[in-house]
Amino acid sequence: FMQMTSSSWGDLKAVSDVDRVLKGLKADGTKTRAHRTLVHGDYKAENVLFDGDMQRCAAYDFQYTGEGLGVRDVAYMFASSVHDTSALQFNMDDDLLRYYHDKLLQELRRHGKSAAANTYSFEVMVAQYELCLVDYLRFIAGWGMWGNVRWLRERCKRILPRLRDVIQVARSGW
Numbered sequence: 195f196m197q198m199t200s201s202s203w204g205d206l207k208a209v210s211d212v213d214r215v216l217k218g219l220k221a222d223g224t225k226t227r228a229h230r231t232l233v234h235g236d237y238k239a240e241n242v243l244f245d246g247d248m249q250r251c252a253a254y255d256f257q258y259t260g261e262g263l264g265v266r267d268v269a270y271m272f273a274s275s276v277h278d279t280s281a282l283q284f285n286m287d288d289d290l291l292r293y294y295h296d297k298l299l300q301e302l303r304r305h306g307k308s309a310a311a312n313t314y315s316f317e318v319m320v321a322q323y324e325l326c327l328v329d330y331l332r333f334i335a336g337w338g339m340w341g342n343v344r345w346l347r348e349r350c351k352r353i354l355p356r357l358r359d360v361i362q363v364a365r366s367g368w
Contacts, residue, residue: 208357209332212325215364216263226368229314229322235259237267238341239275265319268294269326274341287349288320295319313367321363324353 218226234241235258244251272287295316302311331350334340353360 208361209328211361212328212332212357215322215325215361216266216329218262220365220368228368229263229310229318230261231264233260233262233264234267235262237271239271263322263326264298265291265294265323266326266329269323270330272342273327273330273346276342276345291320291323292316315367317363318367321360321366324349324360325364328353328357 218228218230220226234253234256236255237253241255242251242253268291272290295314298319299311299314302308302314327346328350331346334343334346
């Protein structure tokens, strides 16, 4: 993991801040509820079933379910289950994230959560998504590499040099 960035102690501190942001901890140590939701925690293709005509699906295997950033499940799905890099290699995840963000805001408003929708900008969501990717790479580096590893490594190489800025944007919606 550290081979992808310089090995200064400042860089290590920024990487440790990723975990704090993903846990919803503000710089002062208090916890925010902003952008927090119930997450599956292991959202990958192997944990989603589809009916015969691909019109309905259901998730299962909820052993890692808990509170977190909803975009974490999106990041894990992209990194673990999209094996065809042609779908993601040209930053096409940006288009998919825009679609996800638009649908999320629609559903929040439909369910009377306009205040939450109004504070969750696309930029904040993308920053949180990028932190989730970095965290996922950290996890699989210690657990075993699987999924779309080449894409994930390349994506994280582009995130790490600007990690402090990404953290700041991710927290800006709080």
